[in-house]
Amino acid sequence: MARRNYPLAKVYGLLEPGPVLWLSTAGRERPNLMTLSWHMPVEFEPPLVACVLGNQGYSDGLLRKSRECVLAIPTAELADRVVAVGNCSGREVDKFRAFGLTPLPAAEVAAPLIAEAWANLECRVHDTRMVNRYGIYILEVVKAWVDTSVKDPKTLHHRGMGAFMVAGGTIRLKSAMK
Amino acid sequence: MARRNYPLAKVYGLLEPGPVLWLSTAGRERPNLMTLSWHMPVEFEPPLVACVLGNQGYSDGLLRKSRECVLAIPTAELADRVVAVGNCSGREVDKFRAFGLTPLPAAEVAAPLIAEAWANLECRVHDTRMVNRYGIYILEVVKAWVDTSVKDPKTLHHRGMGAFMVAGGTIRLKSAMK
Numbered sequence: 001m002a003r004r005n006y007p008l009a010k011v012y013g014l015l016e017p018g019p020v021l022w023l024s025t026a027g028r029e030r031p032n033l034m035t036l037s038w039h040m041p042v043e044f045e046p047p048l049v050a051c052v053l054g055n056q057g058y059s060d061g062l063l064r065k066s067r068e069c070v071l072a073i074p075t076a077e078l079a080d081r082v083v084a085v086g087n088c089s090g091r092e093v094d095k096f097r098a099f100g101l102t103p104l105p106a107a108e109v110a111a112p113l114i115a116e117a118w119a120n121l122e123c124r125v126h127d128t129r130m131v132n133r134y135g136i137y138i139l140e141v142v143k144a145w146v147d148t149s150v151k152d153p154k155t156l157h158h159r160g161m162g163a164f165m166v167a168g169g170t171i172r173l174k175s176a177m178k
Numbered sequence: 179m180a181r182r183n184y185p186l187a188k189v190y191g192l193l194e195p196g197p198v199l200w201l202s203t204a205g206r207e208r209p210n211l212m213t214l215s216w217h218m219p220v221e222f223e224p225p226l227v228a229c230v231l232g233n234q235g236y237s238d239g240l241l242r243k244s245r246e247c248v249l250a251i252p253t254a255e256l257a258d259r260v261v262a263v264g265n266c267s268g269r270e271v272d273k274f275r276a277f278g279l280t281p282l283p284a285a286e287v288a289a290p291l292i293a294e295a296w297a298n299l300e301c302r303v304h305d306t307r308m309v310n311r312y313g314i315y316i317l318e319v320v321k322a323w324v325d326t327s328v329k330d331p332k333t334l335h336h337r338g339m340g341a342f343m344v345a346g347g348t349i350r351l352k353s354a355m356k
């Protein structure tokens with residue numbers, strides 16, 4: 001993937017369409033990643049993102065400890081690996097190795113970028129007040145990388161139970177909405 | 179639209195793909211609606227949904243007062259009206275009338291269903307702790323209506339600045355993820 005530094009002011013537009021994400025975290029022995037679909041933008045700039053993690057998950061423990069992660073956006077050719085990553089725990093499996101994904105050093109955080117993903121967002125935990133009640137983390141995106149050569153990325157949008165809507169084309173309308 | 183009562187346990191799968199939504203509220207003179215893209219599921223059942231509203235908006239005031247709303251999911255043929263609704267305020271405009279949308283009585287809440295939408299979710303405000311800081315409301319969906327005759331709804335997914343990804347087809351993979 002041709003990773004280019006992407007303006008933080010435009011990051012909301014990567015997440016607002018609702019793509020399935022990978023969340024990577026650094027660990028003592030090895031990095032981990034999970035599949036995540038419950039997320040939304042909360043602020044334009046600096047970009048804040050809310051996401052929901054299960055309170056007992058392995059990634060949740062690593063995120064609580066490290067307070068850093070990478071949100072990566074995979075596209076349709078990675079669908080099998082999106083499901084595989086979501087169906088096992090980093091407690092038992094080295095997911096990067098098991099599923100042929102490549103961790104790359106990030107610029108601002110210890111968590112790795114995922115080389116195969118279309119976009120990678122380096123994040124720091126901004127607010128944990130809602131974690132115990134809802135599993136909601138508020139993250140701040142501090143650095144963004146996108147393969148800007150891809151115009152209409154075929155992102156995956158989970159409809160539940162292994163059904164994924166694959167992103168279609170883009171229409172452009174005159175609008176004052178940011 | 180052929181509205182059928184839809185199981186609350188499956189509502190998360192309507193929102194998880196990240197479609198643009200309309201949020202309708204009841205008002206003293208007339209109902210209002212707004213366009214909304216910042217939302218995510220928070221719990222499967224009872225279905226809880228987080229969404230972000232601007233703190234100064236007209237809908238925000240109506241939602242704070244009534245503590246009820248309807249989240250409706252429009253499809254691509256309504257794209258022009260999705261943008262039109264998002265580009266004006268209910269303070270100045272009777273949006274249902276101005277844009278030819280039809281409010282219908284809901285079963286559980288005072289806010290109206292939107293006849294032209296593919297899906298309508300009747301909601302009550304569940305948690306306002308994050309409203310002042312982030313504009314985040316946690317809503318509980320108490321009743322859901324879907325046109326189940328539509329298999330692959332052409333939902334709209336906002337990429338920012340009037341660019342909308344239109345939902346493509348659905349792929350189904352074997353997965354243990356709910």
